[in-house]
Each structure stands twice: as C-alpha cells, then as structure tokens.
Amino acid sequence: MKKLFAAASVLALGATGAIAQELNIYNWGNYTNPKLIEKFEAETGIDVTITDYDSNDTALAKVKAGGHGFDIVVPSATYVPIWVSEGLLEETRPDQMENFSNMDPVWIDVPWDEGRHYTVPWQWGTTGIAVNTKYYDGDIDTSAIFMDPPEELKGKINVVPEMGDVMGLAIMYYGGEPCTNDKEILKQVRDGLVEAKKSWLGMDYGNIEKFAKEDVWAGVNWNGSTFRMRLANENIAYGYPKEGYVVWMDSVAVLKDAQNMEEAKTFQNFIMKPENAALISEFARYANGIKGSEEFMPEDMKTAREINIPEELKDKGTFLPTCDPDTQALYTRIWTDLQK
Amino acid sequence: MSDMALNTPPEPGALELEEARQDNRSRWLLALPALLIIGCFATLPLLVMLVYAFLTPGDYGNVVWKFSTDGWVAVLLQRDIFDDTLMWADAHLSIFWRSLRLSLITTVLTLVFGVPTAWFIATRPREKRQFWLFLVTVPFWTNLLVRTIAIQELIRSEGVINLILLKIGIIDEPIQMMFTDFAIGFGMTYVYLPLMVLPVYAAVDKLDFRLVEAAHDLYAGRWTAFRRVILPLIKPGIIAGSILVFIPCLGAYVTPRVLGGGKNLMFGNLIELQFGAGRNWPLGAALSLTLMAIVMVALIYYVRVTSREREDV
Numbered sequence: 001m002k003k004l005f006a007a008a009s010v011l012a013l014g015a016t017g018a019i020a021q022e023l024n025i026y027n028w029g030n031y032t033n034p035k036l037i038e039k040f041e042a043e044t045g046i047d048v049t050i051t052d053y054d055s056n057d058t059a060l061a062k063v064k065a066g067g068h069g070f071d072i073v074v075p076s077a078t079y080v081p082i083w084v085s086e087g088l089l090e091e092t093r094p095d096q097m098e099n100f101s102n103m104d105p106v107w108i109d110v111p112w113d114e115g116r117h118y119t120v121p122w123q124w125g126t127t128g129i130a131v132n133t134k135y136y137d138g139d140i141d142t143s144a145i146f147m148d149p150p151e152e153l154k155g156k157i158n159v160v161p162e163m164g165d166v167m168g169l170a171i172m173y174y175g176g177e178p179c180t181n182d183k184e185i186l187k188q189v190r191d192g193l194v195e196a197k198k199s200w201l202g203m204d205y206g207n208i209e210k211f212a213k214e215d216v217w218a219g220v221n222w223n224g225s226t227f228r229m230r231l232a233n234e235n236i237a238y239g240y241p242k243e244g245y246v247v248w249m250d251s252v253a254v255l256k257d258a259q260n261m262e263e264a265k266t267f268q269n270f271i272m273k274p275e276n277a278a279l280i281s282e283f284a285r286y287a288n289g290i291k292g293s294e295e296f297m298p299e300d301m302k303t304a305r306e307i308n309i310p311e312e313l314k315d316k317g318t319f320l321p322t323c324d325p326d327t328q329a330l331y332t333r334i335w336t337d338l339q340k
Numbered sequence: 341m342s343d344m345a346l347n348t349p350p351e352p353g354a355l356e357l358e359e360a361r362q363d364n365r366s367r368w369l370l371a372l373p374a375l376l377i378i379g380c381f382a383t384l385p386l387l388v389m390l391v392y393a394f395l396t397p398g399d400y401g402n403v404v405w406k407f408s409t410d411g412w413v414a415v416l417l418q419r420d421i422f423d424d425t426l427m428w429a430d431a432h433l434s435i436f437w438r439s440l441r442l443s444l445i446t447t448v449l450t451l452v453f454g455v456p457t458a459w460f461i462a463t464r465p466r467e468k469r470q471f472w473l474f475l476v477t478v479p480f481w482t483n484l485l486v487r488t489i490a491i492q493e494l495i496r497s498e499g500v501i502n503l504i505l506l507k508i509g510i511i512d513e514p515i516q517m518m519f520t521d522f523a524i525g526f527g528m529t530y531v532y533l534p535l536m537v538l539p540v541y542a543a544v545d546k547l548d549f550r551l552v553e554a555a556h557d558l559y560a561g562r563w564t565a566f567r568r569v570i571l572p573l574i575k576p577g578i579i580a581g582s583i584l585v586f587i588p589c590l591g592a593y594v595t596p597r598v599l600g601g602g603k604n605l606m607f608g609n610l611i612e613l614q615f616g617a618g619r620n621w622p623l624g625a626a627l628s629l630t631l632m633a634i635v636m637v638a639l640i641y642y643v644r645v646t647s648r649e650r651e652d653v
Contacts, residue, residue: 055616055617057401057616057617057619058616060400060401061401061615061616061619064400064401064402065402082400086400155516158601161602163617183421183422186421186422187422190421197603200603201516201519201601201603202519202600202601202602202603203601203602203603204519204601204602210496213496213497213498214497214498215496215497215498215518215519325399325400325619328619329619329620330421332613332617332618332619332620333418333421334421335613335617335618336431336605336610336613336618337421337431339602339603339604339605339613340430340431340432340434340435340604340605
C-alpha cells in the first residue's frame with residue numbers, strides 16, 4: 001500500500017517534470033508535529049519547509065499581498081469562505097482523493113466547505129478558559145473568569161489576542177449571537193471588555209510556558225494548548241464557559257498560486273490516513289476529523305477533559321460564522337478601543 | 341573629442357570646464373548605486389503608500405481603486421460606534437501619546453546610562469578603547485528577537501532576578517515585572533543603548549582635555565566645568581545619539597509586543613493592526629505617513645536650531 005502510494009506520487013511528479021520535490025507549508029506556530037513531516041518526507045521524498053503565522057489575519061494579509069511562495073495554508077473555518085471568495089484557493093477536490101473514505105461524515109458537509117471540495121480537516125477544538133487551580137478553586141466553566149475575574153486571579157490573566165474568538169466569547173457572555181450587530185449588546189461587550197481588561201496582565205499568544213511557569217494563572221485559551229500546559233504543570237485545568245464557548249476547525253487548503261501543486265495534493269491525501277492524522281493530534285493535542293485515528297493516539301487523550309467535552313456542556317459550543325465586512329469593521333473598532 | 345583637443349589649442353578656461361564636467365559625471369556615477377537603492381527601496385514604496393492612503397479599503401484587506409480621504413480623516417477623527425457623533429479618535433491619540441512618552445523615557449534612560457559609559461571608554465588608554473568599544477557591539481551579534489525573549493527569562497516570576505531577590509530575602513513573593521511598562525522600558529533601554537554610546541563616545545574622544553584643565557585653573561568646580569565646558573563640547577554627540585534612539589523607539593514593534601504582553605498597543609502595533617486584523621490598509625498607510633511627517637518636522641526643527649547656534653558662535 002505504502003509502496004503503491006509512493007510510486008503513484010513519483011509517477012505524478014514525473015509527469016510534471018519536477019526534479020526537486022518541495023512543499024512549502026504555511027501553518028500556525030507550534031502546531032505541526034515534526035514526526036508527521038519526517039514520515040511524509042520519508043514516504044514521498046518531498047522536501048518540506050514550514051513557516052509559522054500567529055493569526056488568521058496575518059496569513060490572509062500575507063498571502064493576499066502575493067510573492068509568498070507557499071503551497072499550503074491552514075485557515076480556520078470562519079476564514080475559509082473568505083479565502084475561497086477571494087479566489088486564493090485551488091479546488092483540489094479532496095472528496096475524490098483516495099483516503100477520503102476515512103473522513104468522519106460529521107465533518108464532510110460543513111458550512112464553510114460543503115462536500116469538502118477545497119479543504120481537509122487538520123484539527124478541531126474549542127476556545128475556552130484555562131485556570132491554574134492552585135490559585136483559584138471555584139467554578140471554571142464560565143467566561144466570568146476573564147470578563148468579571150475573581151479577586152484571586154486579578155492581574156494574572158492573559159487573553160489570546162484572537163479577535164474573533166474573544167469577541168465571540170464576550171458576545172455570548174452577554175447573551176448575544178456571534179456576528180451580531182445589535183448595538184445594545186455590542187455596547188455591553190465593549191464596556192465589559194474595557195472594564196475587565198483592567199484586571200488582565202496581557203494579551204499574548206504563545207502561552208504554554210508562561211502558564212507552566214506560572215507567570216500567568218488564568219485566561220482565554222484553546223483546549224489543546226491547555227492540555228499541553230497541563231502536561232507541563234498538573235495544576236492547570238480547562239473550562240467550557242456555560243454562557244457559550246467557541247468551537248473551531250482548522251483545515252488544510254492548497255493555494256491557487258502554489259508552485260508545487262501535486263505535492264500539496266499528496267499532502268492533503270496523506271493526512272487523511274488515520275495513523276497520520278493521529279500524529280497531528282499527538283503533538284498539538286487537539287482532535288482531528290479522521291475516523292479510526294483514535295487507536296493510534298496517546299492513551300491520555302482518550303479521557304482528557306480538554307478533548308472530551310462534558311455531556312452537560314456539549315450544546316453550549318458554537319461554530320463562529322463568517323461576519324459580514326460591516327460587522328467586522330465594527331468589531332475592529334471595539335478591538336482597537338480595547339487596546340488603546 | 342581628444343583629437344579636437346589636440347588640433348585646436350583649447351581656449352583658456354575650457355580645459356577646466358571639461359575637467360569639472362568629468363568630475364561631475366564621475367561623482368554621479370559613484371553616487372548611482374546609493375541613489376538606485378534609495379529610489380527603489382525607499383522612494384518607490386513611499387509613493388505606493390502615499391497612493392494607497394488615498395484609496396478605499398477592500399473588504400478583506402488590500403485596497404479598492406477608488407479615491408477616498410477616509411483613511412486620513414480616520415487618523416484624527418472618528419464617528420462614535422454607537423451614536424454616530426464625530427469626535428477625536430482618542431484611541432489613536434492615546435496610543436501615539438504612549439509611544440511618544442515611552443520613547444522619551446527610553447532616550448533619557450539611555451542618556452543616563454550611555455554618557456558615563458561613553459566617558460569611561462573614551463578616557464581609557466588608547467590601545468584599550470578598541471576592546472571596550474568591541475564589547476559595546478557584542479549584543480548586535482544576536483538577533484533582536486532572541487535578545488528580547490532572553491530578557492523574559494530575567495524578569496519572569498520564576499526568573500533570575502526574582503529568584504535572587506527571594507533567596508537573599510529582600511522580597512517574600514515574586515515581583516510582577518513581565519508584561520509591565522517597566523519591562524518595555526527595560527528592554528528598549530537595553531536594545532538602544534549602543535546607539536547612544538557610540539556617537540557620545542565619538543564626541544568625548546575629540547574633546548580636548550586641556551580645556552577642562554584650563555577651566556579648573558580658572559576656579560571652575562567639577563560641576564561648573566562639566567556644565568560650561570564639557571557639555572557644550574559633547575552636545576553634538578548627545579543630540580545625535582538622542583535622535584538615533586528616539587526615532588526607532590517611536591516605531592518600535594517587537595520589544596513592546598514581547599515584553600509588554602500586547603495589552604496596550606504602541607504606534608507600530610496600531611499600524612500593524614490595520615494591515616492585519618483591521619483590514620484597513622489606507623488607514624495603516626496614512627498612520628505610517630503621519631508618524632513619518634512628525635519625525636521629519638522634529639528633525640527639520642533640530643537642524644534649524646543647531647545651525648542657528650553655530651552661527652551664534
């Protein structure tokens with residue numbers, strides 16, 4: 001099977017006449033398992049280069065500016081429709097690829113890529129609350145941890161500066177729907193965030209070691225990242241806000257102006273294999289969308305609260321829709337006000 | 341050309357004219373590489389920015405080719421999000437004020453640490469000065485980002501400084517230094533210190549110490565000698581150093597982001613926001629050009645003042 005796969009890709013490449021086989025992946029920082037890349041390189045002979053970004057907007061801005069040299073990008077669900085409508089993605093038809101049968105049916109007819117004509121799941125997760133329980137032992141399943149922080153945590157809170165996620169959490173905290181343009185709710189959101197910020201320490205990415213070394217005690221964070229924090233510091237726990245939390249999925253897409261189109265498609269097919277998808281999860285500690293990958297995953301992932309949403313909180317999660325440009329402009333203004 | 345010069349003896353003065361012309365030509369040729377680089381990598385991008393600042397933002401970044409002055413208006417004015425009244429863009433103003441204040445503080449701090457350092461180096465025996473100067477340049481060997489992240493290791497809760505203070509019993513619990521204004525000031529002072537030390541050193545190096553002796557002979561105390569003799573003589577170095585520190589500080593991006601925790605924007609971060617999540621390139625371009633205009637005005641003012649002083653002397 002493996003041989004056949006390698007042979008097929010060699011044939012495909014031979015046909016395009018490429019000699020040096022390369023693949024340039026543009027992905028979130030600290031998100032790609034080196035072992036996955038080693039395995040891909042060993043099986044296909046393609047040389048992979050990874051470049052990091054820290055937000056969807058950075059990635060979109062850079063690729064739109066052109067001259068980037070990337071083949072693959074991994075945008076979040078909310079952003080996929082923008083990438084498609086801006087004509088940046090190649091319709092690679094993953095649904096016709098060999099390993100597509102492994103895809104969990106739940107993730108096939110998704111609103112951002114109906115029938116999976118462009119993208120393959122990378123990982124999915126939630127945006128919720130991380131707390132160091134050594135310093136606070138109250139209820140952590142609430143956005144109040146960062147919107148109305150308990151006395152013990154004041155001055156030690158970090159909020160990831162991902163505008164969509166934070167706005168989504170804050171809007172749901174005040175009972176609104178994500179992407180709302182209801183001014184009443186947005187005024188509450190703005191005033192609430194500005195007031196809450198006085199109790200925050202930072203708005204920064206790359207928090208795993210800052211939580212582990214207890215520079216930061218609580219904050220808005222992603223589930224897999226919190227899982228990795230807990231592995232480094234056992235006091236850290238993950239909470240699912242009952243007012244509503246954000247569910248997201250990042251998907252692998254191929255850029256229209258990719259220099260290495262065939263290699264990029266090979267990669268999309270490669271990661272739909274259960275044992276390869278499991279490697280993705282093993283590193284970044286998020287779930288993927290591939291059936292049968294569980295059996296290749298580390299034992300501790302099967303019971304972890306960060307991955308397995310408690311039954312009573314399951315229906316509190318929401319996928320963020322793509323907001324229209326006017327609403328987005330409104331949110332940017334609130335965001336600038338927050339950081340002034 | 342040379343044949344002609346041989347056949348007809350040149351008119352008096354024509355030879356000089358020809359020489360001057362050739363001189364002029366070679367000067368232009370020598371300057372060409374620099375002019376090309378400035379033209380391609382400074383003037384052209386600036387023109388692009390100038391054009392973009394007058395266009396309409398695209399829905400998802402980039403620009404739409406439609407003339408608009410909204411970007412420029414938004415630098416200073418904004419409509420309230422909720423009741424639509426026109427008012428000062430106090431977010432932009434307070435962010436600019438923060439950058440300005442921090443740049444001034446950093447300049448003063450680098451002066452406080454830089455001038456004595458430069459003085460120390462310049463008063464060493466000549467053969468030892470090279471060694472000290474060399475030490476000043478050592479930090480440049482490492483990437484700025486790496487150095488900034490290394491500072492985190494010093495100031496974090498379980499960092500070197502807190503551990504030492506806890507050990508010798510000066511404090512009972514760690515001081516919060518990371519993600520504070522102190523951290524930004526500390527980092528910026530460290531990063532920009534060499535830019536102050538080097539020009540001040542050059543000025544002190546040229547200082548004629550016989551003048552200081554003469555001042556003492558004329559009953560000037562140490563303070564008077566410093567204020568009336570040394571300071572005026574090394575002033576050009578101090579001013580050059582201050583400019584070199586102040587201007588990059590205004591647009592500083594990495595240090596405030598890594599050490600300040602990103603909670604409060606600096607002007608550089610505000611510009612970045614417009615090109616990223618804000619998706620408002622015209623506003624970003626207008627903000628950049630505004631910053632540049634302010635720096636230019638300050639520089640022109642400085643040149644005017646110093647040249648007038650020179651005339652006075």
